Amino acid sequence: MLYRMAAWAVFISLYCCIAWAETSPAPAVANQPESCAACHQSEFKQWQASQHAAAMQVASEQTVLGAFDGQSLEHQGLRYRFLKDGGRFWITLNEPEQALRRLEARYTFGVYPLQQYLVAMSGGRMQALPIAWDSRSKAEGGQRWYGLDSDLGWDHYAFTWNTSCAECHSTGLEKGYSPEQNRFDTHWQFINVSCQACHGDASGHGQWLKGKQPSSIAHGGFSATLAERGTWHFSEGATIAQRRDRPFGRQLSACGQCHSLGTRIDNWQLDSQLADHLSLMLPNTPLYHLDGQIDAEVFVVGSFMQSKMHDAGVVCSDCHNPHSLALKVEGNALCAQCHLPSNYNQRQHHGHAENSSGAQCVNCHMPSKLYMGVDARRDHRFGIPSHALSEAISVPNVCSQCHEDKGADWLRAQTLGSNPDVNDVAMWLSELDRGALASLPKLLEYVTDPQGLTFRQASVMAGVGARIDDPALSELARQQMQRGDPALQGAAVEILERLPLEERLPILLPYLDSQSKSVRIAVTRALAEALSSGSLKGEPRKRLSLYVDEYRQSLLRNADHPASQMALGNLSLSLGKIELAEQAYRQALRIDATYAPASINLADLHRQRGDEGQAQTVLLSARTLNDDAAISYALSMSYFRQRKLDDGLKAIIHAVELAPMNSNYAYAQAVALEQSGQPQAAIAALEHALQRQGSRRELLELLSLYAVNYQSPRQALPYVLRWRKLVPNNPRAAAIEQRLRWQLGQTAQ
Numbered sequence: 001m002l003y004r005m006a007a008w009a010v011f012i013s014l015y016c017c018i019a020w021a022e023t024s025p026a027p028a029v030a031n032q033p034e035s036c037a038a039c040h041q042s043e044f045k046q047w048q049a050s051q052h053a054a055a056m057q058v059a060s061e062q063t064v065l066g067a068f069d070g071q072s073l074e075h076q077g078l079r080y081r082f083l084k085d086g087g088r089f090w091i092t093l094n095e096p097e098q099a100l101r102r103l104e105a106r107y108t109f110g111v112y113p114l115q116q117y118l119v120a121m122s123g124g125r126m127q128a129l130p131i132a133w134d135s136r137s138k139a140e141g142g143q144r145w146y147g148l149d150s151d152l153g154w155d156h157y158a159f160t161w162n163t164s165c166a167e168c169h170s171t172g173l174e175k176g177y178s179p180e181q182n183r184f185d186t187h188w189q190f191i192n193v194s195c196q197a198c199h200g201d202a203s204g205h206g207q208w209l210k211g212k213q214p215s216s217i218a219h220g221g222f223s224a225t226l227a228e229r230g231t232w233h234f235s236e237g238a239t240i241a242q243r244r245d246r247p248f249g250r251q252l253s254a255c256g257q258c259h260s261l262g263t264r265i266d267n268w269q270l271d272s273q274l275a276d277h278l279s280l281m282l283p284n285t286p287l288y289h290l291d292g293q294i295d296a297e298v299f300v301v302g303s304f305m306q307s308k309m310h311d312a313g314v315v316c317s318d319c320h321n322p323h324s325l326a327l328k329v330e331g332n333a334l335c336a337q338c339h340l341p342s343n344y345n346q347r348q349h350h351g352h353a354e355n356s357s358g359a360q361c362v363n364c365h366m367p368s369k370l371y372m373g374v375d376a377r378r379d380h381r382f383g384i385p386s387h388a389l390s391e392a393i394s395v396p397n398v399c400s401q402c403h404e405d406k407g408a409d410w411l412r413a414q415t416l417g418s419n420p421d422v423n424d425v426a427m428w429l430s431e432l433d434r435g436a437l438a439s440l441p442k443l444l445e446y447v448t449d450p451q452g453l454t455f456r457q458a459s460v461m462a463g464v465g466a467r468i469d470d471p472a473l474s475e476l477a478r479q480q481m482q483r484g485d486p487a488l489q490g491a492a493v494e495i496l497e498r499l500p501l502e503e504r505l506p507i508l509l510p511y512l513d514s515q516s517k518s519v520r521i522a523v524t525r526a527l528a529e530a531l532s533s534g535s536l537k538g539e540p541r542k543r544l545s546l547y548v549d550e551y552r553q554s555l556l557r558n559a560d561h562p563a564s565q566m567a568l569g570n571l572s573l574s575l576g577k578i579e580l581a582e583q584a585y586r587q588a589l590r591i592d593a594t595y596a597p598a599s600i601n602l603a604d605l606h607r608q609r610g611d612e613g614q615a616q617t618v619l620l621s622a623r624t625l626n627d628d629a630a631i632s633y634a635l636s637m638s639y640f641r642q643r644k645l646d647d648g649l650k651a652i653i654h655a656v657e658l659a660p661m662n663s664n665y666a667y668a669q670a671v672a673l674e675q676s677g678q679p680q681a682a683i684a685a686l687e688h689a690l691q692r693q694g695s696r697r698e699l700l701e702l703l704s705l706y707a708v709n710y711q712s713p714r715q716a717l718p719y720v721l722r723w724r725k726l727v728p729n730n731p732r733a734a735a736i737e738q739r740l741r742w743q744l745g746q747t748a749q
Contacts (some may be wrong), residue, residue, distance in 0.1 A: 004527075005180070016509060017658055018368045033053075033190070033194050033195050034730040035608040036195050036202075036214065045321045046321065046323035046324035047324070048325045048345075049324060050323065050324050050325045051110070051111055051112065051325060052192065052193035052194075052197075052325060054108075054110070054111040054192065054195070055110065055168075055169040055170070055192045055193045056107055056108070056109055056110075056118075056169045056170055056191050057192065058090050058107060058191070058193055059088075059106055059107055059108055059117065059412060061087075062662070063108045064089055064105070064115075065108070065118075065133055065135045066082060066112065066115060066117065066133030066145065067082065067113045067133070067143075068082045068083055068084040068089045068090070068105075068147070069082070069083075069084070069173075070082070070083060071145060072126075073112045073131055073145045073147065075130065075131055075146075075147030076130070076147060076150075077095070077096065078093060078094065078095050079090070079093075079094040079095075080093055080094075080129070080131050080145070080367065081094075081404070082145065082161065085665055088104060088227055088527075089104065089105040089117065090102055090103065090104055091103050091105055091117065091119060091129065091131075092260060093105075093129075093154070093686075095154075101140065102676070103105075103119035103121075103127075103129075104119060104120055105117035105118065106118055106119065106120055106126070106185070106270065107126070107191075108260045109128060109161075109169065109597075109664070111135060112135050112136070113134065113135055113136045113374045113375050113376055114132040114133060114134055114135055114372060114373070114375060115133045115135050116128050116129070116131075116132045116133075117303075118131070118161055120630060121160075122183075123181075123182060123184060124162070124176075124183045124184035124185055124186060125160050125161070125162060125183075126157050126160070126161040126162065126186075127154075127155060127159055127160055127451065128160075128161060128165075129154055129159070129311040130144060130148045130150050130152075130159065131145060131146070131148065132145070132146050132147075132148060132153055132372065132373070133145060134146055134245060134374055134504075134648045136374060141372070141374075146371055146373055147373075147374070148373060149615040155455050156592070157560075157562070157591055157592050160560075162175055162177065162184045162186050162560065163560045163561055165549065166186060166188075166435070166738065167258075168189060168193075168257070168258035169192070169193065169545070170188040170189075170191055170192060170193070171188065171189050171190040171192070171193060171194040171196055171197040172188055172189025172196065172197075173186065173187070173188045173189075174186065174187045174188070174357035175560065176552070176564075176573075177559055177560040177589055179559050179560075179565075180523035181623055182590055182591070184560070189566060193258075193404060197224065197257075198226065198254050198255075198269030198322065199222060200222060200223060200224075200269065201222075201223070201270070201310060202221075202222070204217075204221035204222060204223065205220055205221035205222055206221070206222055208220050208221030209221070214368075220509060222264065222268070222270060223270045223271045224248075224250050224270045224271035224391050225250070226250055226251060226254055226270075226317075226322070228242065228247040228248065228249075228251045228315045228316060228317070229317055230245050230313055230315070231243065231244040231245060232244070232337075232338060234340070237479070239339065239340045239344070240312075240338055240339055240340070241337070241338040241341040242312070243312060243313035243314075246600045247312075247315050248274070249273050249274060249312055250270065250271060250273075251315045251317060252269070252274055252301070252305075252310075252315065252316065252486035253268065253272050253273055253274040253276070253277070254268070254300070256274045256280070256301045257278070258275070258297075259300045259301050260274075260280055260281075260298050260299050260300065260301035260302060260413075261280070261281045261287065261296075261297070261298045261299050261301075261302055262278045262279050262280040262281050262302075263278065263558065263560065263564075264277060264278055264546070264557065265277060265278065265279050265517060265518060265554040265557070266517055266554060266557070267522060273486075273516065273519065274301075274492075275486035275487075275516045275518040275519065276475060276516060276517045276518070277517070279490070279518045279521070279522075280301065280302060280305075280487070280518075280709075281298070281302055281380075281514070282302070282455075282463075282487065283298070283302045283303065283455075283456075283457055283459045284459050284462060284463045284466070285398050285463070285635040287302075288302070288303075289311075289395040289396065289426075290393055290395055290426040290429050290430055291383065291386075291389060291393075291395050291422050291423065291425075291426035292306050292378075292381050292422060292426075292456070292459070292656065293367075293379055293381060293395060293396055294369055294379045295385065297371050298379075299552070300380045301380075302693070303379055303380040303381040304381070305384045305455040305487075306381055306453060306455050306456040306459065307380065307381050307453075308382065308453065309382050310453075310455070311453050314338075317339070319334055331360065332345050332359070332360060332361050334361075335361045335362075339361075344361070345359075345361075347359075349372040350364065351414060354671055357402065358402060361399075362378060362666050363401075363402065364384075364385055364398055364399075365380075365382050365383060365384070366378040366379055366380065366382060367379055367396070367398045367401055371546075383419065384400075384418060384419040384422075385397065385398040385399050385413045385421060385634065386418050386419070386423050386434055387399060387408070387411040387414075388412065388418070388423075389418075389423045389426060389427070391408065391412070392430070393426060393427065393430040395426065397411065399414060401412050405412075408552060412586075419457075421452075421453075424442070424446075425443065425446055425460055427439075427454075428442050428443050428446075429443070429460070429463055429464075429467075431469065431676030432464065432467050432675050433467065433694065434693070434695045434696065435694065435695045435696040435697035435698070435699070435726055436695065436726060437468070437470075437696075437697060437698060437726070437727055438519070438728075440464070440468070440470065440472065441728060443460060443464050444457075444464075444473075444476055446460060446477070447464075447476060447480065448479065448480075448609075452486055454483070454485040456488060457480075457486050457488060458480075458485070458487035458488045458490065459487075459491070461473075461476065461480060461488070461491045461492065461495070462479070462491040462494060463478075465491070465494055465495040468719070469498065472538070473495050473741070474495060474496060474498075474499060475492075476492075476495070477492035477493075477495040477496045478496065478507050479485060480492045480497075481493075481507070486514075486516040486518055486519050486746055489511065489516070489522070490518060490519060490522050491495070492506065493519075493522040493523055493525075493526050494522075496508060497525070497526035498528065501527075501530060501533060501535060502535065504526060504527070505527060505530055505535055506522050507525055508527055509527065509540060511523050511545060512524065512540075512544060512547060513526070513543070517554075519552075520547055520551075521547075521550070521551050521552065521554055523547075523551070524547040524548055524551045525567075525571070526546065527544060527545070528548050528551070528571055528574045528575060529574035529575070530544060531544060531545060531548065531575055532575050532576035548571070548575070551571065552568070552571060555567050555568045555571070556568070559587075560591065561591070562591045562592045562595040562597075562598060563588075563597075565584045565585070565587045565588035565591065566584070566585070566588050566595075566597050566598055566601065567581075567585040569581040569582070569584030569588070569598070569601060570601070571586045572584060573605075578605065578608075578609075581601075581605060582602065582605055585599075585601050585602040585605070586597045586598075586602065589602070593625055594625045594628075596622065596626055596628040596630050596631050597630070598621060598623035599618055599621075599626075599631060600619070600622075600630060600634045602618050603618040603619045603622075603634060604634075604636065606618060607641075610643055612638060612641055613642075614636065614637070615638050616638045616642070619631055619634055619635040619638060620635065623635065627658065628656035628657075628658070629655045629656075629659035629662065629665065630659075631653075632651050632652070632654045632655035632658065633651070633652065633655040633664075633665055633668065635651045635652035636648045636649070636652035636668065636742060637668075639651055640672065645672070645675070645676050646676075648667075648672060649672045649673065649676055652665065652668050652669045652673075653669060654671050654706060655668075655669075656669050656685075658691075660689075660692050661692060661693055663693055663696045663698060663699055666685065666686070666693070666696075666699060667698055667699060667702060669682075669685050670682040670683075670685050670686045670689075670702055670703075670706070671702075672700075673685060674706060679706055679709070679710040680710065681713070682706055683706050683707060683710065686699055686703040686706070687703065690703065697723075697724065697726055697727060700719070700722055700723045700726060701723055701727075701733075702738065703719050703723075704716065704719040704720045704722075704723045704733070707719045707720070708720070708736060708740070713740045713743040713744050714744060716740060717737070717740045717741070717744065720736050720737050720740060721737065722731060724737055
């Protein structure tokens with residue numbers, strides 16, 4: 001039972017402004033930010049006052065905001081104390097049955113509304129503790145130490161600066177990770193987010209200046225420009241401005257380096273597209289709600305790319321000053337740049353009193369969510385509130401954020417608009433979650449609409465693919481590969497790689513040379529096993545070999561993350577290199593002993609070698625460190641293969657207890673109960689699962705079959721009718737219904 005990672009993405013960021021190894025800067029170089037100030041004084045002053053400039057700083061009297069005066073804080077069973085000694089800042093950590101730790105806070109991390117501190121650890125690591133200083137004013141509830149909610153240990157790799165956040169808080173970072181030694185030698189060019197973090201290599205600009213600025217050199221010696229605001233106009237009778245040209249995407253690529261959730265697959269370059277250096281996570285559950293609203297910390301870009309604003313050509317600097325990071329103008333005047341206030345800044349549109357908070361565009365269309373305890377961040381999806389949708393599928397209702405005292409009837413009456421494009425799709429996905437395959441054709445039609453928002457379509461296609469495995473999806477994916485959009489192609493590859501190699505090879509091989517690196521890597525991942533199977537010869541084989549090396553290098557870029565080691569192991573396995581696969585899985589566990597996917601795949605390697613006992617040992621050991629549902633499920637399968645039915649049943653029941661919404665686990669539990677001679681218990685377990693999860697097709701089908709086999713026709717018929725309602729065109733269900741009615745002497749309806 002090989003654990004395959006969806007989209008192989010390495011989820012690096014768990015918090016914004018956390019986690020950082022003992023590091024040192026690279027030698028001083030030309031083009032320091034101060035050198036830019038000579039010609040760009042206004043921009044430099046704005047940057048100096050920005051959070052980019054203070055993203056990371058050496059801890060000093062000037063930079064440390066927290067009270068290191070002997071205060072203490074208890075958080076998640078640990079006691080922290082904050083002290084200053086000899087001009088240095090210390091955090092003592094008292095944990096049960098451990099010696100008192102005295103950790104030096106060497107760097108500050110962020111400034112507002114909170115500030116964290118990075119402490120030196122062994123192996124060249126710098127760690128962000130799960131406590132922070134609330135830098136808001138006392139009137140706002142700030143000026144206090146507080147703990148950050150997390151179910152991870154304080155020294156978990158996800159809070160390690162080198163792994164999780166260093167590339168976004170410093171410029172020109174070299175991680176310097178050695179897998180063999182499992183240590184870092186991390187260096188940066190600039191400690192904070194400096195000019196070159198966004199504008200790229202300035203050496204050409206320096207040559208341009210030395211050459212007295214010849215007009216024959218484009219972009220002042222830089223490889224490209226970030227000036228992509230474009231030209232906007234109102235056509236006759238229009239209430240929303242339209243853009244005359246299309247942005248190339250460099251600005252989104254530059255900002256998206258850090259303001260997005262995904263996996264870095266290459267170094268960012270000024271003239272690159274986002275998909276050339278980042279494999280972006282699609283806006284699907286559990287990171288987002290079904291309608292695309294933010295849920296987990298997803299860092300803006302994934303929300304923005306599913307919006308009509310992005311599709312219309314809006315870029316970051318249309319709203320934000322890229323140097324100060326402030327909004328260009330305050331209040332509704334910001335939106336009025338493109339949306340006629342005579343139409344939109346009116347009570348008949350927003351339904352609120354003039355100058356009230358409800359009349360502010362962002363409060364309805366960009367609701368905020370609180371992260372890290374005190375940091376409210378706005379959703380950049382630009383959605384339309386829908387109480388009906390919230391009632392139907394329990395997504396957050398924007399109106400309730402302000403009108404907490406109002407009931408459902410009032411909220412329903414106040415809803416002023418809806419977005420069928422989003423709301424209908426969210427409803428269909430929810431129906432699919434409940435097993436209603438009747439929604440599938442609607443979702444497929446949505447994805448194939450040539451006028452649709454491609455990023456949202458990619459999200460829907462991936463979401464459907466994660467829920468069901470239907471032959472129609474393979475044909476859909478094949479069609480979407482032809483559209484050339486990187487997000488659509490990435491989602492399509494995930495579906496197509498389920499096909500046998502001989503079927504997916506001719507479909508995907510033409511896209512091996514894609515200009516988009518994220519697409520090349522996805523296609524390479526799906527075809528890599530062709531090198532070991534002998535399916536490719538000659539030039540195609542040479543090309544695939546080159547791209548496998550490119551894919552491997554992209555994974556090695558994040559070799560300090562267990563998910564990347566998992567992907568390296570899976571790549572080695574597809575190439576038939578079993579020993580290398582085992583090394584990678586073990587390295588993942590070396591980084592994080594509780595990383596369940598690596599234990600599951602390592603156990604599966606032992607199974608493939610015929611050593612089921614060793615596979616069981618690996619899983620039992622993993623379960624002592626991490627009471628994880630996937631581990632219990634894998635362990636149950638190991639027991640069943642060894643004919644240890646009682647042990648297997650205990651393990652699968654435990655997996656269901658830990659993950660009651662997982663239909664695969666519930667299905668396996670019912671099968672195990674039936675095969676152990678407990679058919680009525682299997683029926684009861686399926687009934688409980690359907691009560692929790694809704695009408696899951698596979699569960700309802702199994703329940704119907706068990707009822708037919710182990711209950712009377714009168715007891716079984718209601719289950720079969722529910723099954724028939726869910727899949728009205730299923731011939732097997734129809735035949736069973738007809739037989740039951742015949743047995744009962746009824747006429748089929």
